[in-house]
Amino acid sequence: MTEKNSTAPAIAVEDLWQVFGENAASVLRDARGTGDDHALAETLKGKNLIPAVRAANFEVKSGELFVIMGLSGSGKSTLIRCISRLIEPTAGSVHIDGEDILKASEKRLIDLRRNKLGMVFQHFGLFPHMTVADNVGFPLKMQGAGKAERRKRAFEVLDLVGLTGREDAYPRNLSGGQRQRVGIARSLAVNPDIWFLDEPFSALDPLIRRQLQDEFLNIQATLKKSIVFITHDIQEALKLADRIAIMRDGEVVQIGTPEDIVLRPVDDYVREFTRDVPKGRHACVESVMLDQVPEAMPDDPKLRVGMTLSTALEKCMDLYEPVPVWDAAGNMVGAVHPAELAAALHVDDGTGTDCE
Structure with a gap:
């Protein structure tokens, strides 16, 4: 097992590509060096290949809440699946605490997902025949933990997400917001170092969504996880993020703090995202001193x-x-x-x- 390097970022993504289509890896390899990344993407499209992620480069600092956002089809969900290796990237590298996980064996990947990486997705994926506590404790069961240990840890994280008293309920007895809380608690059960969340609140009503955002910020203030959070909602991104990456057509077009994104958009695409954002809530007095x-x-x-x-x-x-x-x-x-x-x-x- 690779030792954690305290000076390394939690996640480092370098020149990452995800191209869908027949012989994508070999075509991409042969086409590299024929022009800039935009020209390369056009070359791939001309060969009936789909460049879903194009030359992504960024780092996520330890304890940082890093939000990736963009319109539907921009590549943000594909990117987080590449980083977590739920799908195999076509080219590039992904280092987690200094370890290149694209070179990790299947056994090592299983170990990482059981012990180091937490994942929450838009669809809750709860087991309907299990109680809330059993759902939350399921990752620990996969680690070989005993029933008493699983239940104790389940109660701890359910309290963290505000579900004390619902431990023995079943998913069918819960609201959508409560089921999403169970999903969040389940991902926290193994106390992961790094947390991936793919639009976890987008299916919820606006009021419940805002409440969960507030609870999520409280959880992060307590746990200080390294987080990659996917959303298409600029208001959600600005509320949650330490830094934001904006994607368009598979490409990361700007990375910056919420203030950077609002006050210093790099182009009209980013500017359109923030057009209706009240600037005064995200800019500080230093920007106009x-x-x-x-x-x-x-x-x-x-x-x-x-x-x-x-x-x-x-x-x-x-x-x-x-x-x-x-x-x-x-x-x-x-x-x-x-x-x-x-x-x-x-x-x-x-x-x-x-x-x-």
């Missing part, structure tokens, strides 16, 4: 580094007095405090008041 500090600043709302623009605006508005509101006939009908105007524009999405 003056280069030179004026000598006279009588007002001090106590802004600080890391504060979002929305929160900073609310604090600035607190310094001012209420102002009148007039009707169409010129009559004063009321008053409003500027801070209330600012607060009305700030939607609380659970991401807090800081950019971090």
